Amino acid sequence: MKFFKTLALNLFCLTLLVSCAESQEKVSEDKEFKVDFETYTLDNGLQVIFHIDRSDPVVAVALTSHVGSAREIEGRTGFAHLFEHLLFLESENLGKGGLDKMSARIGGSGANGSTSRDRTNYFQTVPKDALEKMIWAEADKLGFFINTVTEQVLAKEKQVVKNEKRQRVDNAPYGHNFYVIHKNLYPEGHPYSWEVIGSLEDLQNATLQDVKDFYNRWYVPNNVTLTIAGDIDVDQAKKWVDKYFSEIKRGEDIPKMEKQPVTLSETKKLYYEDNFARVPQLTLTWPGVYQYHPDSYALEVLATYLAKGKKAPLYQTLVEDKKLTDEVDSYQYNSEIAGQFMMQVTAFPNTSLQEVLNGIEEGLKKFEAEGISEADLDRIKAGQETAFYQGLSSVLGKGFQLAQYEIFAGDPGFVNQDVKNILAVTPDDVMRVYNQYIKGKNYVATSFVPKNQKNLALTDSKLADVVEEPIVEGAEESFDASVVAEYEKTPSSFDRSVEPPYGESPDVKVPEVWKDELSSGIKLFGIENNEVPLVQYRIQLDGGMLLENSEKIGVSNLLASLMTQGTATKTPEELENAIESLGASINTVATKEAIMIYGNTLAKNYDKTMSLIEEVLLKPRWDEKEFELQKQSVLSQIERQKANPNSIAGIEFDKLIYGESNILSHDNFGTKESVEAITLDDLKTYYNTYFSPNITKFHIVGAVSQAEVSRSLTSLNDKWASKEVSFPEIAEIKHPETSKIYFYDFPGAKQSILNFGYPAIAATHADFYPANLMNYRLGGGGFASQLTQELREGKGYTYGVRSGFTGSSIEGTFMISSGVRSNVTYESTALIKEILENYGKNFNENDLEITKGYMLKSGARAFETLNSKLSMLSNISNYNYPVDYAKQREATVKALTVEEVKALAEKYIRPDRMIYVVVGDAATQLDKLDQLGMGKPILLNK
Structure with missing residues (x-):
């Protein structure tokens, strides 16, 4: 085996990425940021990368195979993705349930994986005492797995993968778009001409021998990179890697x-009438470049500049001038051997996509005439800097990035060159790549339009070839998931069936929280964390939809949308430029219970970011033009929701749970009628009545001290006058006395969306956390959950199913949600009902042990990321939880008994008093639901 010296990756964020004069004055003040790592190669070819990060007692382990x-x-497409599923199920020494089962015991983040065109990875973050267990388990998957795959296992997992395809592609608006693009962009036989998920037909035709051949060819040590990042002893980790991996044979x-770039001899225009679309969408795709190609950096800047933001030529033309859409997107999709440059516009209802194309061409001419300025280039680079640090803010993020460079650039140290390449882009480069790859070049144009609206497609478009799966009862092959594989175990020099012991238990670090209250009434909650030079914040103004008139639902949502569209002293474009030049983000969103201002910034630019937030809060612009743009955008989103079965299910569920008299029954976007009735004066009234510091909470995490935060808020505190805000009483939520089933017809749906539940308890209720503990083995624990084990692993009905309690200071809900294969809608519903009826009765000591093991062990990684720390602060501020509530919950877990869980289940799992909402194809599924014994299903849309 070879050993390579430690390399330091030095990223000089200020001197390299921000060229404005103000930043250059601070060069000497900035600290060097670096990622240290070691690489290590076994004789069998396995590449190993180690990175030490002692900020939390956790370790991320990722196994990446260079196969997609x-x-x-x-x-025989879809095999790489199929393996992403298969490798979690079983291996010779982990047994049935494999890594998923072990994850629940060791407090892991949940073993997961992803597949791309060029690689498949398997990853998990675990408490550091489980590192040897993870290395043992990953080695077992790589060298001791394939014998466990049987005909029954393959048949079951085919169903799961096909359900995933239905959920992500067949049952989603514009789901077939990339299939059409890639079939026409890449020539027949090109490795990128088919989709990563494969075709349903190919998956169905896959044989066991096909699967074994694929595994034996590509899942070999000399095609794999193992990354271990976190609180580790590298010397000890090497010994474990050597022990468990070294005897796996090289392949x-x-x-x-080899690189396989493509060219188009002509522009291709295709259209498709999409069963799920409610508004038309145009996508233009040009042949681009492979990942890390020298021109990819300028193309990335080009994509950002053309479409994103007020100054973007395409935004100005399509959104502001022609008012054809509320958003334009442009991006690269680059892979190992080729790439593509894309523009996408989801237009307003009944908009001709030919008009959209004309607008794109007009915007591109504008860019050709004006180019990009140095100031705009610096602004974009500042955003890239922040994104880079965000990618490294967790041990898993660091591990992913190092593996990415190792596999596709040949060296983890390429991160240094990657940064230099980003920074070397000039305005001339941007114009050069535009002329070389976009201007006057052939492209693929896809028009996805609603049913019976072919007239909206581009002129001269041809019908795209898309394979639609028919809904057929009993079409799927049967299997028995309980069959145990019989095989001769792969020989080893030691007994691999013995699971390694835990290491020394980690000392769980609960972040130190500081609290304060300013004289204006603003409540402050913070955690100082200097791991990366970033600050994340979340400002919460209580109220949101709760303070609205039920006749004009949507005011707070529109107000939130308008808040960042300029200030009294800055035009929308000036405000956007000011924010982005700092490498910051300021986002505003309304929920049913609050308006939030949230985002992040480079620590060095924190004070300047807070000055802009003060402007956003205290100096609204009230721009009539921007108000109309935002209003049209919301109306378009409401229309698009009608195309999304999951959105429909959520909206209908809330209506039934809360009842017409309760404001929470509304979607906070509002309806077409309510939004159309809203005026700018309505927003001003809400702002003048309800924007007050005494109902505001400021949460902040990152490389900033309490003293710096308090100082930065001095001006806001002095200028923002407090006012009395009264909250209306919320109508009583009535609990169902009997179960009822409701059906929303979505003709031709390939899946049925299930939302089952009832009004439950608030997050402030004493039973809220114990109830969530009780739910872990039911549907809150992923693959450790009975619902997942029976509906997905046992029957292959679904790609995913979950249950849980949601709540705030207001009574929340208990809900089970899933998307199931359309032709097993009744069977899935009946099985869920049966599981709920028996859950409490069957809960046993083993279930308790797994629940306790996960909850106690997972505490080590509970507050690793900045976002998780922000969520902790929100819990403390909103629900009056004690600062050490995480520690107190440990005591609750340790004291939990089987009898207590049974009592909680009896109290809170009530399948006989629940609302059952199904969104699916009524023609084939509605009548069968009569058999459930809940009366005839009530059709919600006639």
Whole structure:
């Protein structure tokens, strides 16, 4: 094996990425930021990368195989993604349940994986005492797995993957768009001409021998990178890696993937009438460049500049001037051997996509005439800097990034060159790549339009070839997931069936929280954390939809949308430029219970970011033009929700749970009628009546001290006058006395969306946390949950199912949600009902042990990221939880008994008093639901 010296990756964020004069004055004040790592190669070819990060007692372990859909052959597509699923199920020494089962015991983040065109990875963050267990488990997957795959296992997992495809592609608006693009952008036989998830037909035709051949070819040590990042002893980790991985045999040499760029001899225009779309969408795709190509950096700037923000030429033309859409997107999709440059516009209802194309061409001419300025280039680079640090703010993020560079750039240290390449882009580069790849070049144009609206597609478009799956009862093959595989175990030099012991228990670090209250009434909650030079914040003004007139629902949502569209002293474009030049983000959103201002900034620019937030809060612009743009945007979003079965299910569920007299029954976007009735004066009235510091909470986490935060808020505190805000009483929430089933018809749906539940308890209720503990084995624990084990692993009905209690200071809900194969809607509903009826009765000591093990062990990683720390502060401020509530919850877990769980289940799991909402194809599924014994299903849309 070879050993490589430690390399330091030095990222000089200020001197390299921000060129404005103010920043250059601070060069000497900035600290060097670096990521240290070691690489280590076993004799069998396994590449190992170690990174030490002692900020939290956790370790991220990622196994990345250099195989994705590009290594497949036509007719056998979807194999790489299928393996992402199979490798979690079982291996010779982990047994059934594999890594998923172990994850629940060791307090892991939940073993997960992802597949791309070029790689498949498996990853998890665990408490540091479980590191040897993870190395043992990952080695077992790589060298001791394939014998456990049987015909029954394969048949079941085919169903799960097909359900995933239905959920992500077949049952989603514009779901087939990339299929059409890639079939026409890449020539037949090109590895990127088929989709990563594969086709339903190919998956169905896959044989067991096909699967074994694929595994034996690509899942070999010399095609794999193992990354271990976190609170580790590198010398000890090397010994464990050597012990568990070194005797796995090297595979055949893996050929290098040669670059295969493509050209188009003509522009191709295609259209498709989408069953789920309610508004038309146009996508333009040009052949681009492979990942890390020298031109990819300028193309990335080009994509950002053309479409994103008030100054973007395409935004100005399509959104502000022509008012054809509320958003334009432009981006690269670059992979190992080729890439593509894309523009996408989801237009307003009944908008001709030919008009959209004309607007794009007009915007591009504007860019050709004006180019990009140095100031705009610096602004974009500042955003790239912040994004870079965000990617490194967790041990898993660091591990992913190092593996990415190792596999696709040949060296984890390429991060240094990558940053230099980003910074080297000039305005001339941006114009050069535009002329080379976009201007006058052929492209693929796809028009996805609602049913019976072909007239909205681009002129001269041809019908795209898309394979739609019919809904057929009993079409899926049966299988028995309980069958145990019989095989001769792979020999090893030691007994691998013995699971390694835990290491020394980590000392769980609960972040130190500081609190304060300013004279104006603003309540402050903070955590100082200097791991990366970032600050994240969340400002919460209580109220949101709760303070609205029920006749004009949507006021707070529109107000939140308008808040960042300029201030009294800055035009929308000036405000946006000011924010982005700091490498910051300021976002505003309304919920049913609050208006939030949230985002992040580079620590060095924190004070300047807070000055802008003060402007946003105290100096609204009240721009009539921007108000009309935001209003049209919301109306478009409301229309798009009608195309999303999940959105429909959520909206209908809330209506039934809360009842017409309760304001919480509304969607806070409002309805078409309520939004159309809202005026700018309505927003001003809400602002003048309800914007007050005494109902405001300021949460902040990152590289900033309490003293710095308090000082930064002095001006806001002095200028913001407090006012009395009264909250109306919320109508009583009535609990169902009997179960009823409701059906929303979505003709042709390939899946049925299930939302089942009832009004439950508030987050402030004494039973809220114990009830969530009780739910862990039911539906809150992922693969440790009975619902997942029975509906997904046992039956193959679904890609995912979950249950849980949601609540705030107001009574929340208990809900089960899932998307199931359309032709097992009744069977899935009946099985869920049966599981709920028996859950409390069957709960036993083993269930308790798994629940306790997960809850206690997972505390080590509970507050690792800045976002998780922000959520902790929100819990403390909103629900009056004690600062050490995480520690107090440990005591609750330790004291929990089987009898207490049974009592909680009896009290809070009530399948006989629940609302059952199904969104699906009524023609094929409605009548069967009569058999549930809840009366005839009530059709919600006639």
